[in-house]
Amino acid sequence: MLYHSLKNHKNLVSFEYAVLKGLAPDGELYIPEHIPKLKPEFFQKLKKSDIYTIALSIIKPYIGKSIPEELIYNIIHETLNFPFPLQKIHDNIHVLELFHGPTLAFKDVGAKFMAGCLSFFSKKKGNDVTVLVATSGDTGGAVAKGFHKKPGIEVIILYPYNGISSLQEKQIASLGDNIFALEIHGSFDDCQNMVKNAFLDKEIQKKYILTSANSINIARWLPQMFYYFLAYRQIIEDSIELIFSVPSGNFGNICAGMMADKMGLPIKFFIASTNINDTIPRFLKYEKYNPISVKKTISNAMDISNPSNFSRIWDFLYKKNIHQLRKKLYSYKFTDEETLAIIEMVWKEHKYMLDPHGAIGYLGLRQYLHKSKNTSNTAIFLETAHPIKFLDHMPYFLRKKIFFPKKLKVFLKKKKKIKKTSLSNDFNVFKNWLLKRK
Numbered sequence: 069m070l071y072h073s074l075k076n077h078k079n080l081v082s083f084e085y086a087v088l089k090g091l092a093p094d095g096e097l098y099i100p101e102h103i104p105k106l107k108p109e110f111f112q113k114l115k116k117s118d119i120y121t122i123a124l125s126i127i128k129p130y131i132g133k134s135i136p137e138e139l140i141y142n143i144i145h146e147t148l149n150f151p152f153p154l155q156k157i158h159d160n161i162h163v164l165e166l167f168h169g170p171t172l173a174f175k176d177v178g179a180k181f182m183a184g185c186l187s188f189f190s191k192k193k194g195n196d197v198t199v200l201v202a203t204s205g206d207t208g209g210a211v212a213k214g215f216h217k218k219p220g221i222e223v224i225i226l227y228p229y230n231g232i233s234s235l236q237e238k239q240i241a242s243l244g245d246n247i248f249a250l251e252i253h254g255s256f257d258d259c260q261n262m263v264k265n266a267f268l269d270k271e272i273q274k275k276y277i278l279t280s281a282n283s284i285n286i287a288r289w290l291p292q293m294f295y296y297f298l299a300y301r302q303i304i305e306d307s308i309e310l311i312f313s314v315p316s317g318n319f320g321n322i323c324a325g326m327m328a329d330k331m332g333l334p335i336k337f338f339i340a341s342t343n344i345n346d347t348i349p350r351f352l353k354y355e356k357y358n359p360i361s362v363k364k365t366i367s368n369a370m371d372i373s374n375p376s377n378f379s380r381i382w383d384f385l386y387k388k389n390i391h392q393l394r395k396k397l398y399s400y401k402f403t404d405e406e407t408l409a410i411i412e413m414v415w416k417e418h419k420y421m422l423d424p425h426g427a428i429g430y431l432g433l434r435q436y437l438h439k440s441k442n443t444s445n446t447a448i449f450l451e452t453a454h455p456i457k458f459l460d461h462m463p464y465f466l467r468k469k470i471f472f473p474k475k476l477k478v479f480l481k482k483k484k485k486i487k488k489t490s491l492s493n494d495f496n497v498f499k500n501w502l503l504k505r506k
């Protein structure tokens with residue numbers, strides 16, 4: 069499989085090249101030249117195969133000769149080393165829990181997978197690689213943990229001042245070693261723009277072999293396809309079509325799901341559930357892409373107004389065909405008040421504790437099912453983080469009821485200092501900092 073820029077289909081590059089570059093030279097995202105279809109045999113065996121074999125079959129065609137198959141298998145083995153349980157909540161509504169990884173966020177999978185790939189490439193090249201990443205919260209922790217102490221790699225993480233929780237900051241800024249935390253006095257979009265500009269800057273490029281670990285990087289984006297197959301594997305009935313509601317921010321996760329659909333996984337449609345940063349719900353309604361400034365919400369990992377992965381859905385998967393896209397993708401937005409109310413209701417009625425992101429996923433499903441009266445499909449929302457990560461935002465009287473995971477207790481007990489650098493929201497300040505430190 070080869071990759072090219074979203075806008076320029078001429079220059080084809082390998083998986084390795086696209087992972088190391090992050091973005092194509094024209095500043096656009098990389099996309100695969102085609103989407104491989106999985107064979108009927110794959111689906112016949114799916115429910116009986118182990119998850120590593122399944123994941124290998126899904127991802128292998130995307131990696132091609134860049135990494136030996138045995139090594140891909142090892143990376144998968146290291147990556148999928150925690151459970152992904154699917155649970156029924158009520159009626160036909162199910163939750164796929166993606167928060168059992170080391171930082172209690174679904175981003176652990178993409179981060180770990182990418183760290184494995186990059187470590188192999190850096191060793192092969194004999195050069196150090198610097199990972200630049202902007203985070204609205206969970207990416208930073210997952211990347212820091214996934215890349216910590218990986219030889220040949222250093223990681224610089226940019227995050228918005230006052231934009232992430234104190235636990236998230238501790239996950240990013242307390243590891244040290246090859247992990248560097250940069251607090252930016254701006255929004256997540258500002259952080260993301262700084263990272264994008266760094267990739268286009270010739271002076272920075274001379275000093276660093278830079279790559280990104282945002283969901284725009286194909287090595288983080290593609291392994292997210294696994295979730296959708298792992299959900300399907302846990303459904304007992306055959307020949308059933310699934311509905312997925314995905315709490316969406318940068319639209320990497322849902323875009324990976326839409327790839328899984330194109331590869332042959334029987335998915336009826338997707339619901340992109342957002343908070344009030346509703347660029348995509350508005351786009352699907354009015355066909356106008358009009359990002360406005362970011363608003364802070366309690367589902368802060370989704371406080372994004374210009375979701376970079378959406379162009380992979382719109383330009384690449386749906387070739388700018390709004391009618392085709394509207395058949396496969398619905399999108400609804402929800403407020404903080406609605407989010408808090410549903411967390412309370414689901415706890416009271418079903419004894420299930422949602423986090424603010426999963427709550428928005430649940431709300432999306434409910435809205436659709438309410439409208440369509442469809443109860444025959446298996447409807448699944450993705451629970452993308454453990455509620456304990458957003459304790460400060462949870463309804464006050466529920467806080468004591470949230471299960472406290474053991475690995476978090478261990479992490480919090482470790483008395484580690486926060487080590488970070490604060491920079492103003494100015495690309496030149498960031499650039500000087502980068503050029504001076506090496």
Ligand SMILES: *Cc1c(COP(=O)(O)O)cnc(C)c1O
Nearest residue numbers: 206317318319320321369452453
């Ligand atoms: C990142 C994140 C999201 C959004 O995922 P995207 O792939 O950026 O759409 C949702 N929930 C949580 C908890 C996250 O960390």
